[in-house]
Amino acid sequence: MSATPIDLPRWADAGLVPLVSVTAALLVAGLVVLGIGESPLEATALLLKGALGSVEGLGFTLYYTTNFIFTGLAVAVAFHAGLFNIGGEGQATIAGIFLALACLWLAPLPGILLVPLAILAGAAGGALYGFIPGWLQATRGSHVVITTIMFNFLAATLSVYLLVNVMGKPGSMQAETPEFAGHAVLTPMHQLLAPLGIKLPATPLNTAFLLALAALVAIWALIYRSRLGYAIRTVGANPRAAAYAGISPARMTIVAMALSGALAGGLAVNEAMGVQHRLLIDFTAGYGFVGIAVGLMGRGHPIGVALSAFLFGVLYQGGAELSFDKPTITRDMVVVIGGVVILFAGALDGLFRKLVANTLQLGRAA
Amino acid sequence: MRVRSLALALAGVAFSALAAMAQTAIKPAVVYDKGGKFDKSFNEAAFIGAEKFKKETGVEFRDFEPTNEAQIEQALRRFARDGHSPIIAVGFSQATALQKVAAEFPDLKFTIIDMVVDLPNVQSVVFKxxxxxxxxxxxxxxxxxxxxxxxxxxxxxxxxxxxxxxxxxxxxxxxxxxxxxxxxxxxxxxxxxxxxxxxxxxxxxxxxxxxxxxxxxxxxxxxxxxxxxxxxxxxxxxxxxxxxxxxxxxxxxxxKRVDVATYASFKAAREGSWKPGISVLGLKEDGVAWALDDANRALIxxxxxxxxxxxxxxxxxxxxxxxxxxxxxxxxx
The missing domain is CATH 3.40.50.2300 (Response regulator)
Known part of the structure; x- marks a missing residue:
């Protein structure tokens, strides 16, 4: 076991390694499909056709992609500061509560004020909930991995309590808030593009997708082109060196965690304001956890995050279509396929890096 | 007397023939709650009801287990677009999605369990x-x-x-x-x-x-x-x-007889007697009951x-x- 990192050319690190690991994952998933007596080729074709083969499918894929971009970026930003934020679910939950309160309380405001305010409220809620573990890590040394996991449960419990006892729609079995006012929600893509003469089928895709794209650009600029980003990356690379250079690791830890939480809040924006138009219990549905895989697979780089978010969007939408068309492939099978991708792209990453490095070296030697 | 009974018998035959003819071809479907099909409990009851119907009539049904909110609406709409009817939405969490989809497909029949959706083509079944x-x-x-x-x-x-x-x-x-x-x-x-x-x-x-x-x-x-x-x-x-x-x-x-509700909805649709509206099933309607069988007879x-x-x-x-x-x-x- 050597601890020295494997040096790879940039193109191989960012392109070849993920490609090899995803291909290997698909091969293994194919074996699983074969094992239950279905054709892997047909399954792959159905999956791709379901996710990309129609405008409607693509709309759903991009809707999922929106969720994964936000949660993936959240993980990526924390990762640059050397922190492992497992709390995307909790941060998004708190963001959802803040955002719902804004949407419901500030409803008399016109939409042009209300929508940005609600989005900011959501981001603030997420940031606050990321700030606390960050602050605990920075000042008390409580490890963020532990605290953020625990904070997920605290957020879930708080959300159940609030939605059932305080903010809930009276007389409803479902734990949810009343519906937000019509001007408090984000415009669906098919309505946005209708005046331009582009007719799209109704999908959950909404303007939060544009917000996610903007977040990608903003985070790229912040991490790679700003002093704050440089400071965050320095702390992540070597806290002692950062301190020597006059950067406070404690401060950067707190800033990175708050920023990470705010990004996770984007999940609430897309789900509550963009799709459900109300705050539902458990709206996070595991997107926060999948964001960890997205962030790691994307190497923490916004372009990588965008690509892996899209890959998971394809898996989610294509997987749903697959289990729809092939009743033998249940939703649990789809989870297995997604799990294999995460395993290969995340956990077994080092294996493929080594493999790629060896192959490249062989090529050079020859 | 004999003539009369013969006439009655004939009428009976004619009636059952008529009833057989009145049976419309249906394409039923079930969308489960997020808990999943084989939970040994709520969702499985819907599955059992649908299976019973399939066994008796030979009519196949389609089903789907959604994993998130977006998939509920997606599944309901896909079944509806393929002309499935009646479509059973199992669980109160499907109400908002069903409200939208049922309005888009007014010619199809929908049944929702555990929640009331007030539309002319929706049957709402709630239990006491x-x-x-x-x-x-x-x-x-x-x-x-x-x-x-x-x-x-x-x-x-x-x-x-x-x-x-x-x-x-x-x-x-x-x-x-x-x-x-x-x-x-x-x-x-x-x-x-x-x-x-x-x-x-x-x-x-x-x-x-x-x-x-x-x-x-x-x-x-x-x-x-x-x-x-x-x-x-x-x-x-x-x-x-x-x-x-x-x-x-x-x-x-x-x-909680979700199985009976599912079966009844399919059966009524097949016989042409399906009606929208709210049915509240309590003890009186045998919608809820307590189970007594060989496994627990000695305890009671x-x-x-x-x-x-x-x-x-x-x-x-x-x-x-x-x-x-x-x-x-x-x-x-």
């Missing part, structure tokens, strides 16, 4: 879970030697409070000073599928003296029933008949059966009123 829970509470109270019984819920949501409230009332009806321990499993969706934690909660209630434990927690309940059986105590199943999961150790099960004494039957009649007659938590979001017991 509090009445069924009252009866099993009564039985629990009578079976308990310690005077202490338990309740393990999934999540602390209104529906589960409705179960708990009815149960507590039943226990108090059997033993005035009876004590009911209530625990909820968690606050995330895994609370519905965490048999280990369910077992732990049951054990802690047993440690506090409970000797009968009722669960309304989906897959979590499997662990509750097992823990009760392992400790030599009694469990009470929910939704489906779970008596046979731990034979002789499950006092009874509170049946004649007095208990008599008391439960009497309570059932009283509730149907209106002389005993079981408070419904949903009516005022309160349970003052």
């Amino acid at each position: 879970e509090h009445e069924g829970s009252y009866l099993v509470g009564l039985l629990a109270g009578m079976a308990s030697k310690s005077g202490k019984v338990g309740f393990v819920g999934g999540m602390d949501i209104p529906l589960i409070r409705k179960f708990a409230c009815g149960y507590v009332q039943g226990v108090k009806a059997a033993k005035k000073d009876g004590e009911v321990f209530q625990n909820m499993t968690g606050s995330t969706p895994s609370a519905w599928n965490d048999p280990v934690k369910g077992g732990e909660l049951a054990k802690s209630q047993i440690d506090r003296g409970a000797d009968v434990i009722y669960h309304a927690a989906g897959g979590t309940g499997i662990g509750v029933l097992r823990a009760a059986a392992d400790a030599g105590k009694l469990g009470i199943g929910v939704d489906s008949n779970q008596n046979a999961l731990q034979p002789g150790k499950v006092l009874t099960s509170m049946l 004494t004649p007095e208990m059966k008599a008391a439960a039957d009497k309570a059932r009649d009283d509730i149907i007659a209106g002389t005993v009123k079981v408070h419904d938590y949903m009516s005022d979001s309160k349970c003052t017991m």
Whole structure:
């Protein structure tokens, strides 16, 4: 076991390694499909056709992609500061509560004020909930991995309590808030593009997708082109060196965690304001956890995050279509396929890096 | 006389032929709740009802298990677009999605379980879970030697409070000073599928003296029933008949006849007698009941059966009123 990192050319690190690991994952998933007596080729074709083969499918894929971009970026930003934020679910939950309160309380405001305010409220809620573990890590040394996991449960419990006892729609079995006012929600893509003469089928895709794209650009600029980003990356690379250079690791830890939480809040924006138009219990549905895989697979780089978010969007939408068309492939099978991708792209990453490095070296030697 | 009976017989033949002709070809479909098809409980009941229909009529049905909110609407719309009808939406969480999809496809028939959607092509089936829970509470109270019984819920949501409230009332009806321990499993969706934690909660209630434990927690309940059986105590199943999961150790099960609702909707659609509107299924309609079969017959004494039957009649007659938590979001017991 050597601890020295494997040096790879940039193109191989960012392109070849993920490609090899995803291909290997698909091969293994194919074996699983074969094992239950279905054709892997047909399954792959159905999956791709379901996710990309129609405008409607693509709309759903991009809707999922929106969720994964936000949660993936959240993980990526924390990762640059050397922190492992497992709390995307909790941060998004708190963001959802803040955002719902804004949407419901500030409803008399016109939409042009209300929508940005609600989005900011959501981001603030997420940031606050990321700030606390960050602050605990920075000042008390409580490890963020532990605290953020625990904070997920605290957020879930708080959300159940609030939605059932305080903010809930009276007389409803479902734990949810009343519906937000019509001007408090984000415009669906098919309505946005209708005046331009582009007719799209109704999908959950909404303007939060544009917000996610903007977040990608903003985070790229912040991490790679700003002093704050440089400071965050320095702390992540070597806290002692950062301190020597006059950067406070404690401060950067707190800033990175708050920023990470705010990004996770984007999940609430897309789900509550963009799709459900109300705050539902458990709206996070595991997107926060999948964001960890997205962030790691994307190497923490916004372009990588965008690509892996899209890959998971394809898996989610294509997987749903697959289990729809092939009743033998249940939703649990789809989870297995997604799990294999995460395993290969995340956990077994080092294996493929080594493999790629060896192959490249062989090529050079020859 | 003979002529008349012949005429009657002929008319009978003609009628049944007519009835056979009136059977329309249907393409039924089921969209389950996020809990999933094989939960041994709520969703599985819908599956059992659909399977029964398939066995009797040979009519195939399609089904789908959504994993998130977006997929519910997606699945309903896909089934609708393929011309499936009736489409059964299992669970209250599908109401918002169904509202949209049913309005888009006014010619198709939809049935929603556990929630009311007010549209001309939607049949809403809701159950009086509090009445069924009252009866099993009564039985629990009578079976308990310690005077202490338990309740393990999934999540602390209104529906589960409705179960708990009815149960507590039943226990108090059997033993005035009876004590009911209530625990909820968690606050995330895994609370519905965490048999280990369910077992732990049951054990802690047993440690506090409970000797009968009722669960309304989906897959979590499997662990509750097992823990009760392992400790030599009694469990009470929910939704489906779970008596046979731990034979002789499950006092009874509170049946919520989602299977009957599913079957009835398919059957009515086939016979052309399907009607939209709200049906509220309680004890009177046999929509809820308590299960008595070979697995638990030895546990139910004649007095208990008599008391439960009497309570059932009283509730149907209106002389005993079981408070419904949903009516005022309160349970003052």
